[in-house]
Amino acid sequence: MITLSPTASFVAAIFYSIFISFSNVEVLYFLPLAYVLFCEYKNFFQILKRVVLLNIFIVMIFIVLLLQTSLDEALNIYLRTNMIIAFNIALFFRSSGYDIVRALNDLRFPKRVVSSIYFTLKMIQVLSDELKTIRQTLKARGFKANSSLFAYETYGNLFGHIFVKSIRKAQALEQTFNLRGFHGRIYLINTIKISYYDLILIFLITLIYIKRFIV
Amino acid sequence: MSCSINVKNVSYEINERVLFQDITLNVSHEEKIAIVGSNGSGKSSFLKIVAGLIKPKEGEVFLFHDRMEKLKDFKKYRSDIGYLPQDVNDFFLCPTVIEDVMFNLRAKGIKKDEAYTKAFEILKELEIEHLENRTIYDLSGGEQKIVALASILITKPKILLLDEPTNALDEEAEKKIVNILNSIKKSMIIVSHHKSFIESLAPTIYRLKENSLEKIN
Numbered sequence: 001m002i003t004l005s006p007t008a009s010f011v012a013a014i015f016y017s018i019f020i021s022f023s024n025v026e027v028l029y030f031l032p033l034a035y036v037l038f039c040e041y042k043n044f045f046q047i048l049k050r051v052v053l054l055n056i057f058i059v060m061i062f063i064v065l066l067l068q069t070s071l072d073e074a075l076n077i078y079l080r081t082n083m084i085i086a087f088n089i090a091l092f093f094r095s096s097g098y099d100i101v102r103a104l105n106d107l108r109f110p111k112r113v114v115s116s117i118y119f120t121l122k123m124i125q126v127l128s129d130e131l132k133t134i135r136q137t138l139k140a141r142g143f144k145a146n147s148s149l150f151a152y153e154t155y156g157n158l159f160g161h162i163f164v165k166s167i168r169k170a171q172a173l174e175q176t177f178n179l180r181g182f183h184g185r186i187y188l189i190n191t192i193k194i195s196y197y198d199l200i201l202i203f204l205i206t207l208i209y210i211k212r213f214i215v
Numbered sequence: 216m217s218c219s220i221n222v223k224n225v226s227y228e229i230n231e232r233v234l235f236q237d238i239t240l241n242v243s244h245e246e247k248i249a250i251v252g253s254n255g256s257g258k259s260s261f262l263k264i265v266a267g268l269i270k271p272k273e274g275e276v277f278l279f280h281d282r283m284e285k286l287k288d289f290k291k292y293r294s295d296i297g298y299l300p301q302d303v304n305d306f307f308l309c310p311t312v313i314e315d316v317m318f319n320l321r322a323k324g325i326k327k328d329e330a331y332t333k334a335f336e337i338l339k340e341l342e343i344e345h346l347e348n349r350t351i352y353d354l355s356g357g358e359q360k361i362v363a364l365a366s367i368l369i370t371k372p373k374i375l376l377l378d379e380p381t382n383a384l385d386e387e388a389e390k391k392i393v394n395i396l397n398s399i400k401k402s403m404i405i406v407s408h409h410k411s412f413i414e415s416l417a418p419t420i421y422r423l424k425e426n427s428l429e430k431i432n
Binding site for chain 1: 304
């Protein structure tokens with residue numbers, strides 16, 4: 001499997017998404033998407049599964065558009081939405097999230113932005129781990145989701161639990177900032193190397209821009 | 216021998232529940248002491264007071280004979296205090312092991328290459344150099360504790376405050392941490408439940424019981 005650098009992926013994601021958002025579908029525009037799917041060929045079906053899952057919502061938009069505009073217009077938007085989603089899912093399929101922080105750091109984003117995004121991701125991970133633990137606990141303790149008052153009370157308690165946990169985590173993080181002399185930035189080692197595969201991706205994105213604006 | 220830490224008549228309470236009262240404790244230079252006690256007895260809060268993370272209700276804390284009146288006063292001793300929290304997940308500030316170990320040095324303004332060399336040296340010392348580029352959150356609990364210790368030790372602190380350093384670790388990881396801590400010659404306050412661990416490390420043991428601190432050996 002080919003690994004694309006987070007920096008190139010981040011840049012490609014932004015430029016491709018913006019481009020597709022404002023263009024009508026053409027066959028050439030599928031090229032970058034096909035390339036990233038080729039890079040992730042081993043995970044192709046898992047990517048497809050996620051895209052299909054998201055299509056539950058996209059189909060709703062398609063139906064609304066179909067009622068309001070023409071079939072061509074609705075189909076165009078449906079395809080473009082899927083292209084953007086599939087492209088981004090394929091690009092970041094193996095990313096842990098922290099790669100994006102590294103990419104932002106590499107692209108010389110302000111240090112405070114980089115560290116804020118890093119700590120946001122860290123908090124999301126902590127809370128999602130907490131949610132997983134809670135779900136397992138509910139299973140282990142024989143909780144059955146239904147529409148009883150008890151079930152709603154339990155959900156309320158769990159929401160409160162996660163809320164308190166997030167406040168405590170934030171306080172602990174603040175204490176760590178004090179302890180470790182944090183002053184607004186984290187220090188990352190630049191380990192990202194641009195490969196030929198990244199260059200091909202950037203070339204394909206550039207190609208569709210040239211096709212649209214120059215040729 | 217000169218004292219690194221003096222705690223005088225310190226009291227602390229949470230939500231009007233008194234955790235401890237009138238506690239006095241002196242820790243000499245390179246002395247290792249341990250505090251044991253039941254859950255909720257206030258061991259961790261006591262350690263946080265010494266680390267300057269929370270304010271006691273009453274009493275005084277002296278670090279190197281310097282009175283710490285406000286939490287701000289601890290600022291100048293920050294790099295002299297190495298505090299390991301109970302949940303080390305709260306301790307990490309960077310995604311990979313080497314970056315986190317380097318953090319304190321870089322925050323002090325030390326150049327990247329120099330910080331890297333020093334960080335790698337400490338990883339080697341603690342025999343975890345193979346974890347260098349691993350994402351911290353993918354490590355096991357034991358590995359995370361040793362990485363946190365590396366991040367603390369890199370600043371060469373004079374005082375180590377360790378809150379349950381072997382909590383939820385297997386025997387092998389515990390042994391490794393004991394060896395590391397035994398080789399360190401610094402003033403140390405260790406809070407733990409593990410009796411065998413405490414006995415192998417600290418010659419002086421205190422128990423926090425019924426709001427007060429009593430020496431048990």
